[in-house]
Amino acid sequence: MDIGPASFVVWARPRWAITHGRCGAYVEAWVGAAGQVRGDTQMTPRNAGRKTTRTVDSRKAAGVIDLYERGHIDLNDALARISGIDEAHGPSAPPIDKRRIHELLRELDDLVGLEEVKRIVREIFALVYVQRLRQEHRLKADPTVLHMIFYGNPGTGKTTVARILARMFHECGLLEKGHLVEVERADLVGEYIGHTAQKTREQIQKALGGVLFIDEAYSLARGGDKDFGREAIDCLVKAMEDHKHELIVILAGYEREMKWFLSTNPGLPSRFPIQVRFPDYGVEQLAQIAKKTLTTRDYRMTAEAEWALRTVLQNALREPRLEPFSNARYVRNLVEKAIRRQAVRLFEEARPKRDALMLIEARDWQGDDGV
Numbered sequence: 001m002d003i004g005p006a007s008f009v010v011w012a013r014p015r016w017a018i019t020h021g022r023c024g025a026y027v028e029a030w031v032g033a034a035g036q037v038r039g040d041t042q043m044t045p046r047n048a049g050r051k052t053t054r055t056v057d058s059r060k061a062a063g064v065i066d067l068y069e070r071g072h073i074d075l076n077d078a079l080a081r082i083s084g085i086d087e088a089h090g091p092s093a094p095p096i097d098k099r100r101i102h103e104l105l106r107e108l109d110d111l112v113g114l115e116e117v118k119r120i121v122r123e124i125f126a127l128v129y130v131q132r133l134r135q136e137h138r139l140k141a142d143p144t145v146l147h148m149i150f151y152g153n154p155g156t157g158k159t160t161v162a163r164i165l166a167r168m169f170h171e172c173g174l175l176e177k178g179h180l181v182e183v184e185r186a187d188l189v190g191e192y193i194g195h196t197a198q199k200t201r202e203q204i205q206k207a208l209g210g211v212l213f214i215d216e217a218y219s220l221a222r223g224g225d226k227d228f229g230r231e232a233i234d235c236l237v238k239a240m241e242d243h244k245h246e247l248i249v250i251l252a253g254y255e256r257e258m259k260w261f262l263s264t265n266p267g268l269p270s271r272f273p274i275q276v277r278f279p280d281y282g283v284e285q286l287a288q289i290a291k292k293t294l295t296t297r298d299y300r301m302t303a304e305a306e307w308a309l310r311t312v313l314q315n316a317l318r319e320p321r322l323e324p325f326s327n328a329r330y331v332r333n334l335v336e337k338a339i340r341r342q343a344v345r346l347f348e349e350a351r352p353k354r355d356a357l358m359l360i361e362a363r364d365w366q367g368d369d370g371v
Contacts, residue, residue: 063176096129100171108164112292113285114157120276121165128172145273146174146248147240149262151255152278155327158252159213161278166211169248176246177209185219188232196228200235208246217251218261233265240271254324281327283313289331294360299339301360308362309334338364 068078105125108118127144134141146169150158163180170178183203190196204212214220214236220229240249251258251272262269281289287310294300301309316330341364346352 104168112288147272148250148274149272150252153324155329156278162213162250179210181207182213184215189228196231200232204239211248213250216253218253218257221261221264286313293335304362305360308365312365
């Protein structure tokens, strides 16, 4: 027997309101009502409902109920999905919308370079998709650990790719929200005993349902055994276990420093099985990034300006420096300077025409500082 969601509203929703939005009581009420309506002698508000909420993740079960109430699944399917939720495999989520995934993959493909990164991302989502199909066919589908490490210098696209990944995991039903929370040492480490645990837990709470992205993660271990950064690492490891179905963690930083960081804690490498390298960009790729940036802002370059840009980039890559080259960040700053120089140049004209307002010339790339 199948009924519409309205039959549950009078009975279940008041319980939901009384408990101030706690998922457990709502699921208990809903499952109990479903059992009564279906005439299941073993499924009543007191036994089946409470038994269900003890053995499943009530937040995920509430998500299944929401699908039912929106008419996406029927009553029998909803109850089957709720009973199929366990801590090892998570809920029987709705089918993955491959169209949305392909849209996000196209967004990934639009990024300049990063061919190896794109390949790994496609592998991850192919695996997630096939594991979902195996679940639907009642085959063994081992839970996939998706915590990652991103190696690379600044400006190589690590944060951008992390944002795309978060949205993809949401579309796959792995993350409830699909947002990205970006933090560094100062956001996690406190100044006195107990302060670090509090700050770290606050950031983890913000990230639940999404991705926690920790930039320069190696800095958490730089102060030695007595540094408060160690406490942040311990809190993070515990949260990864306690919230394994609600949180994906990505650690990012320079490769040498990140490998040293992993060596400081024997338990860390196995918790981050996916490791991705983001290479530095070459001259042509940097020029392409500059061109795309200008295009999105309604600017274009003359042929001479494109040659001038490449010369500037070649000089920048050859220039000795103490810090690693900042790649796309350098290009963004370069573009901003060129736009300012163009503005100064046009300011001297009576009333520049539309084409002139859009055009970046070779001299706009050349400043007193050689940039």
